[in-house]
Amino acid sequence: MYEIVAFYLFSVLTIGLFLVTVMSKNVLYAMTALASGMVLISGFFFILGADFLGVVQLIVYVGAVMALYSFAMMFFDATRDIKEKNTNAGLVFLLGGLSALVLVLMFAAPIHSDAIQALYPMHEGAGNAQDVGIVLFTKYLVPFEVAAVMLLVAMIAGIILAGKKMDQSLTEDTSADDEIMTLKDAK
Amino acid sequence: MIGLTHYLVVSALIFSIGLVGVLRRRNLLMLFFATEVMLNAVNIAFAAISHYYNDLTGQMFAFFVIAIAASEVAVGLGILIVLYKRYGSLDLDDLANMRG
Structure with a gap:
């Protein structure tokens, strides 16, 4: 019962918030809607019993990625509405x-296959985090290390791309500085 | 009772929302937001299949999707900042300077 209520609540809210993200003209509204939609998606993960994935979603997506976006938005003018030529x-x-219709029809079709078997089945009695740790550090160790190297490369790339010429003005609008200088000269 | 189909349909709807965003947005930052929406939709499908087939592989894939999304955002935002420094705009129509 609770699962049904939670599922429909989360689905409606998530779809609505992501529609706001996609349709909004304001960057700030879009980013806020995206962040709250991601929080609700972690709710889906908690319903599905993927506790560790839900926590990772909260920490990495809502914590790190959205913080990165909001820091990046300090470089851009976020208050102005975006004019897009549609x-x-x-x-x-x-x-x-049409693609939504095709996808829904594809996924709503019943799955007739007995050949689908669990490759790494969940263990009874072990928690989700334990299970994930066992599979991640035995079967998926090489992809895990490669992902770590990829994150390091991404960090260095981000620092080098964004950190160059940090001391220069981004907005190129030096008229305000000139105005202050002339005021000083006048005095 | 909520079955696998429910989750897959919700995931497909969210993915389509992201697809519409990618198709109609002309601002690069908004395009990034739409990409995040699509990645999250795929993560829901992975977690749902993982739950209903009692298999951990789906959750593993979702972890790697999250890792790739994080590094994509880090590099992408760096490129966006460089573009904004150079052109003063993030609109794709302003950035298209390779007309044949």
């Missing part, structure tokens, strides 16, 4: 709706 909006919605 050519063929009808075509976009037609294509999106």
Whole structure:
């Protein structure tokens, strides 16, 4: 009963929030809606029994990625509405709706297969975090290390890309500085 | 009772929302948001299949998807900042300077 209520609540809220993300003209609204939608998606993970994945979603997505976005938004002008030239909006919605229809029909079809078997089945009695740790550090150790190296490369790339010429003005609007200088000269 | 199909349909709907965003957005930052929406939709499907087939592989894939999304954001935002420094705009129409 609680699962049903939680599922429908989370689905409706998530879809609504992500629609706001996609449709909003304001970057700040879009980012806030995206962050809250990600919190609700971690709710899905908790319903599904993937506790560790839910916590990782909260820490990495809502914590790190959204913080990164909000720091990056300090470089851009976030208060101004975005003007986008939307050519063929009808075509976009037609294509999106059609792909949604096809995907829903594909996934709503019943799965007739007995050949699907668990590759790494969950253990009875062991918690989710324990299970994940056992499989991650035995069967998926090499991808794990490769992902670690990839994250290191991404960190260095981010620092080098964003950190160059940090001391220069980003907005290129030096008129305010000039104004202050002339005021000082006048005095 | 909530079955696997429910979760997959929700995941497909969210993925389509992200797809519409990728198709209609002209601002690069908003395109990144739409990509995040699509990645999250795939994560829901992975977790649901993992739960209903009692298999941990789906959760493993979801972890790697999250790791890839994090590094994508780090590199992508760096490129966005460089682009904004150079052109003063993040609009794709302003950045398209390779007209044949």
